[in-house]
Amino acid sequence: MTDRALVVVRAGALTTVQDRGRPGYAHLGVPRSGALDAPAAALVNRLVGNPPDAAVLETTLNGCAVRPRSTVTVAVCGAPCPVAVGGRPAAWGAPVLVRAGELLEVGAATAGVRSYLAVGGGVAVEPVLGSRATDLLSGLGPAPLADGMVLPLGAPYGPPARVDGTPQPRPPAEIVLRVIPGPRADWFTARALRDLATRAYRVSAASNRIGLRTEGPALERARPGELPSEGMVLGAVQVPPDGRPVVFLADHPTTGGYPVIAVVRAADLPAAAQALPGTPVRFVPVRRR
């Protein structure tokens, strides 16, 4: 039996193991976690023949490099970036064969933030509450990658997809987040709701897997103080005391006391996960489906 594992040669700025997360435990204070750009993670899995819930690697800005101990099929999607195998350029967005001992390099993103690397068989670290995802808020799941770490791989599921490449939208120059007002829109003035819908916001460099922080006009409160803690959802636009909206991403806390002025449509969150600091953000109020 070959040694199915990946050796981490260059961990990169922040590379984590991600899958579809651990929903269903919010009542115990457990964040859902999981890949921030879920469609990209599902796509890389499909390219290497994995089921959609197999664990992949999520990089941040500057990629990573790994050396498989056995021959594997890999694919890289999400943020576009150069890919190299054994020093030779290889395809992005398509299945690529990496022989045992060859170096696979996922380069720095040329657009967007997070690239996804899937390996046939998936990353097979021990699951925690049914998921292998690293949750940076609560510390559940494996630690972020570090140089020299060895990640076990599962047995391949099946043949990789037969595709030469995959059309994917480039991360846009501006992100448009459709929001449904509430549940606490009444904690803000009419002007704050107008500001949210019409003024220019930008992605803050303080953004992370917990939330997309923004810079822009402070939203004016109609009521001071904090709410008693209440449950929070993915995509909640929470407004802390500085008035700058924060969009909750996968590692968000399960409860919170700052009012949520609106909630971003789930379909718009992958774009938020790929937005570089400084990217303009437009919040567009829409009606509930």
Add this chain to the structure above:
Amino acid sequence: MRALPVGDDALLVEVSSGKEAQALHAELVRRRAEGALTVREIVPAARTVLLDGLADPARWAAELTTARIPEVPAHARGPIELPVRYDGPDLAAVAERWGVSEGEAARIHAGTEFTVAFCGFAPGFGYLTGLPDRFHVPRRATPRTSVPAGAVALAGPYTGVYPRSSPGGWQLIGTTDAVLWDHTRVPAALLAPGARVRFVPVEDA
């Protein structure tokens, strides 16, 4: 009872007291177990219960605003007992605020039956209610950068136990050796919403 829409597929159901929130949570969990309610998450909190990942939020909004919620049923199971040493660095300050000695403060706390109102902050951290209003205490003016795992703490109407070492602003009154969270155990969380809890004083080991 108000049902506030949250995004496309969630509802935040707001009630007027913590007790009502606990009763509503118990009722919603019961309806889910019966198969009447299909939902990804039922998250109780101080005055609300969040239903996230609901198939039909509009129907549930209508149904819940008129529903009659039975009081929390008496638990068939006895309380979970947490061994505690009342040795926290804020015990003296809490006792002074309560106008009693430290020993009396420990007796008051150990003589109270608590209920896990909800969880949050960290996996396995329960917000326990049960202390009467006159024993509510504020958070510390300056949070500690590190509170040890097992610290038994008070803030506002709540008692909590830190499942792991973390920063924290609650008043520390004691220490428990109970393991609040262990993801290799089933269930991982010792305390889940609705559970009853008692603190049982132990001698220093």
